[in-house]
Amino acid sequence: MKIVILGARGNLGSQLDLVLRADHEVYSFDKEDFDVLDSAYLEQVLIEIKPNLVINTVAYNQVDACENKEGYKLALILNRDLPATLAQLAIKLDFILAHYSTDYVFSGLESHPNFLEDDTPNPINKYGESKFLGEVELKKMEPKGLQYYLIRTSKLFGPNSDNPLAKPSFFDTMLKLATTNDSLRAVNEELSCFTYTPDLAGASARLLIARPTPGIYHLINEGPVTWFEGASELFKLAKKEITLRPIRSEDLDRLARRPKFSVLKNTKLKKMRPYEEALKDYLRIIL
Numbered sequence: 001m002k003i004v005i006l007g008a009r010g011n012l013g014s015q016l017d018l019v020l021r022a023d024h025e026v027y028s029f030d031k032e033d034f035d036v037l038d039s040a041y042l043e044q045v046l047i048e049i050k051p052n053l054v055i056n057t058v059a060y061n062q063v064d065a066c067e068n069k070e071g072y073k074l075a076l077i078l079n080r081d082l083p084a085t086l087a088q089l090a091i092k093l094d095f096i097l098a099h100y101s102t103d104y105v106f107s108g109l110e111s112h113p114n115f116l117e118d119d120t121p122n123p124i125n126k127y128g129e130s131k132f133l134g135e136v137e138l139k140k141m142e143p144k145g146l147q148y149y150l151i152r153t154s155k156l157f158g159p160n161s162d163n164p165l166a167k168p169s170f171f172d173t174m175l176k177l178a179t180t181n182d183s184l185r186a187v188n189e190e191l192s193c194f195t196y197t198p199d200l201a202g203a204s205a206r207l208l209i210a211r212p213t214p215g216i217y218h219l220i221n222e223g224p225v226t227w228f229e230g231a232s233e234l235f236k237l238a239k240k241e242i243t244l245r246p247i248r249s250e251d252l253d254r255l256a257r258r259p260k261f262s263v264l265k266n267t268k269l270k271k272m273r274p275y276e277e278a279l280k281d282y283l284r285i286i287l
């Protein structure tokens, strides 16, 4: 299969490239190749390659920066307008489109056990709103024949790509802070699922090769936890002596509100392994 990956030096894109390149003709692009926002050039590239599948991992992921006017403008361009353009191109050039979204499309303000694929989004921050608007763009094109896989995921962690600008994950940040601090704080709220990018890339590849009914899918490692619980597991597995203090969401000075509960439930595909097992594998690589 001919596959184009956009955002291929990012956290997830780099893992998708690794997994898919073994068996498919993969064309990977990131910022240094061309700006995906140049729609005319993007179309030209896709006309030349004639892919069967385009996987878009490009996004504006700075959750707090999205609350500012400038940040939100960028978020709309990357998280809403880009998927809209890709959806139009998918119909015009006849390829399948895979796109990623987030647990932050759900409000999760009250204790909510989990969110199913077809639950109605109701974001409470601008990042979630911009990602939801991207979802809407794909749905809008469904009656026009768009074949798409919208994959929601949450709290990514995993090997950083060779991109020096790649955003460090929560676990990376905690490990780094632990080298210079004896005591750390972590929010003991905001329940959701950590997801290991090599696992997500593998599960995405299986989905996109098998091609069940198009639509929304949830792919996350199993085992919802708070940031505090995740950090406790991290330091236990890393055998790192550290005093970890639980705090509330409100104790952190952040611009964007976060859902208290945004656990995605995967009801359509084989479940991914518990995040603790994935974290063990990750620590084996980096420690």
Ligand SMILES: NC(=O)c1ccc[n+]([C@@H]2O[C@H](COP(=O)([O-])OP(=O)(O)OC[C@H]3O[C@@H](n4cnc5c(N)ncnc54)[C@H](OP(=O)(O)O)[C@@H]3O)[C@@H](O)[C@H]2O)c1
Binding pocket: 006, 007, 008, 009, 010, 011, 012, 013, 029, 030, 031, 032, 034, 035, 036, 037, 056, 057, 058, 059, 060, 061, 078, 099, 100, 101, 102, 103, 131, 153, 154, 155, 156, 157, 163, 165, 166, 167
């Ligand atoms: N990270 C998470 O915890 C998380 C959680 C839930 C859902 N998701 C979703 O999962 C997907 C993948 O996230 P990720 O963390 O792997 O993202 P990422 O690491 O930021 O990767 C995105 C890649 O796209 C590139 N890019 C940005 N603008 C571009 C442009 N105009 N032209 C070409 N390339 C451009 C980025 O380059 P630069 O780095 O140089 O900008 C980066 O290499 C996204 O849809 C995200 O919303 C992520």
